[in-house]
Amino acid sequence: MSTQSVKAVSELLNEEKWTRATLNSYGINNFQELDAVIADVVDDGSEEEVREICEEHLKHTKNSIIALYIAGILALRRQLVDDTNLVMIINIFTDNRKWNIVEYLCKRILEFGENKFALRTLADCYDNKNEDENKIEIWERLIKVDYEEADIVRQLAEFREEEKDIEGAIDYYKKAIHRYINKKMFTNIKDIWDKLVEYCPEETDFFFNVDKKIEKMISPERASQLLENLYGYYREAEDWDKSIDILKRILDYDPKNVWARKEITECYRQKFKDHSQLPEYIRISNLTQSWRNVHDAIADFEKHISFDSGNFVCHRSGESDASGQSMAMI
Secondary structure, X not given: OOOHHHHHHHHHHHHHHHHOOOHHHOXXXXXXXXXXXXXXXXXXXXXXXXXXXHHHHHHHOOOOHXXXXXXXXXXXXXXXXXXXXXXXXXXXXXXXXXXXXXXHHHHHHHOOOOOHHHHHHHHHHHHHOXXXXXXXXXXXXXXXXXXXXXXXXXXXXXXXXXXXOHHHHHXXXXXXXXXXXXXXXXXXXXXXXXXXXXXXXXXXXXXXXXXXXHHHHOOHHHHHHHHHHHHHHHHHOOOHHHHHHHHHHHHHHOOOOHHHHHHHXXXXXXXXXXXXXXXXXHHHOOOOOOOOOHHHHHHHHHHHHOOOOOOEEEEEEEEEOOOOOEEEEO
């Protein structure tokens, strides 16, 4: 037997069919009234019967606002995955730029849990209403449930940057670069990499983790290209140890990289400029000779230079230090 609420819904659907209310006549109050009807349906346990009536009505009147809304909300209450009805009704009002109603409908969906479509549409709604603060808040919620979204993460970084919140900008740029790597969008990756080199070049562990991921997911050539930028920062700062570490990574990706081999030789010249045998060790290691495997040449050079004048080695005889081992300078 049909309940009073079932009869009420049927009457509303028939009235809508005959009156053909225009979209312009709809306001938030109309949906609040429908919410009251839905509450009555829930109270008398007629949810399934009402949902079936609405779905049947939609077969003949596919744009029925009342049927779309009631069926959609009842589906959400049952935690059904299909949100087609509410998506359709929101798109109808979005196309007609009825932003207050769009906002109301999206918020109703979000009462039942985070929803990517509702969050994205709500953000667009606030953008059209020039409510930037609300839009930013929704973006921050959206990226927590949409792990593939990268452009909005970057926009959040740029927003923080404009607000002079550099720490917050760095955090979002780091998230964005990983998402762009997953999408293999190198131009975006490079833009953000350059920005992070500007803001936090000292975080080499982060950069090395990123370049390794790029090497695997895109190509060694692209990873090397990015490392050259990072190297430029440390080269200018005359941090020879970091510069050499970066060049070694580049040469790991491309042992025949002539530029990197020349640069690492120059870095060694600067780092060990006070070592008397520096030119000789560069020569005998064949560091500058392209025919010699670059990694073997580097290993030979570093082995020789470590025993140059000014380094101490332990001996078993001679004058002893406090530990009992003798120390001699060679």
